[in-house]
Amino acid sequence: MSLVYAGILSHAPGITGRANLATNTLVRDAFYNCLEDQRNEIEASGAEVLVVVAAEHFANFFMDNMPAYCIGIGEKHYGPVEDAEWLKIPKTSIPGAPDLALKLAKQVMQRVDIAYSEEWKCDHGIMVPLHFLTPNFDMPVIPCNINCQGPPLTPLTRAWRFGEALRQACNDQAEKIAIVGTGGISHWPATPDSGKINEAWDREFLEQLMNQDKQKLLSYTDEDVYDQAGQGGFEIRTLIAAAAAAGGKGDLQFYSAELPIFAVGCTVARFEISSER
């Protein structure tokens, strides 16, 4: 078993870019402390490579050729693609793990159709997690993307299967691997409704996620998600994939809807690594 850590975290650009606008500094700092704890847990796990299952926002892919799933197998990645001052993360390069990424991609392909890319630009969807989890940007990273932006979107059942396939691919590797899924729950980002959060919906979803309630997790429809959780809610695919990869119960370490300036319910959680995957 080479998966040594699995968890989830939020990635909204306001988490770094609008930190100074958060009036609720107590909750903001508690959130940052939990993200630091997550970094420490990943380091303590001995993880050598970090796989980030993300929902990018047109940093690499557009509707001319939109993969449902893609794994980054390049030697280096670059980010942020956005204005660095806006995100408050300087532009940098991030080491990849090309040999391992290629092996993972080949094995995942046995179960799920994916694309791969040797050129990867990271937007806030990956840069914000890396800012907290490998602040020197020196840990090898394998980016994975699930299209959560340009409908039609991959079904949740396939996102679950992608997570399982990723896990099964990890099982055969010598390297110690950490996986994080990063996406929002309910949120209406990049609209005038930015900052709106459906806390009740979030908490119900997170309870199901922490309990590995596959049946309920996969029963959400895109129509219901759009209605109750906004278009940002489509990113639950990344969280579902992370849960599927882990296979074990989750531990919700942080959730708060009290930072609307970050435009998402801020979340940190870890999963037990089941030996049955």
Add this chain to the structure above:
Amino acid sequence: MSLYQAQKILYHLNRDEEMQQTFLTDKAAVLSRYDLSTEEYEALHSGDIGLLYVLGVNGQILMHYAAFLKVEWFDYLQLMRDGVDNHGPVRAGIYAMTAGGEQFAETPVTSRDPN
């Protein structure tokens, strides 16, 4: 098809620093490469965030474009509201305004347990 082109130019612009430099000095040269309607051309040429939002440009693409233009956060949100006020509801896509222009991004200070 035209909205697709308006989004595509912003997709390219958002991720290509050389194109950004060209755009800042000669917008027409960049815009002429894309098959845009007159409304889209003018919105892109003038940096009309509100109209681009109403036209249905994907919000994430538009947000990154606004950041490139150095539009401050609350100004950016207001420009989208103004766009709806001036041009009507969002015409396409999944980034419609659904809360009647309500402001959500202010939050009171609280000491509640975050968990």
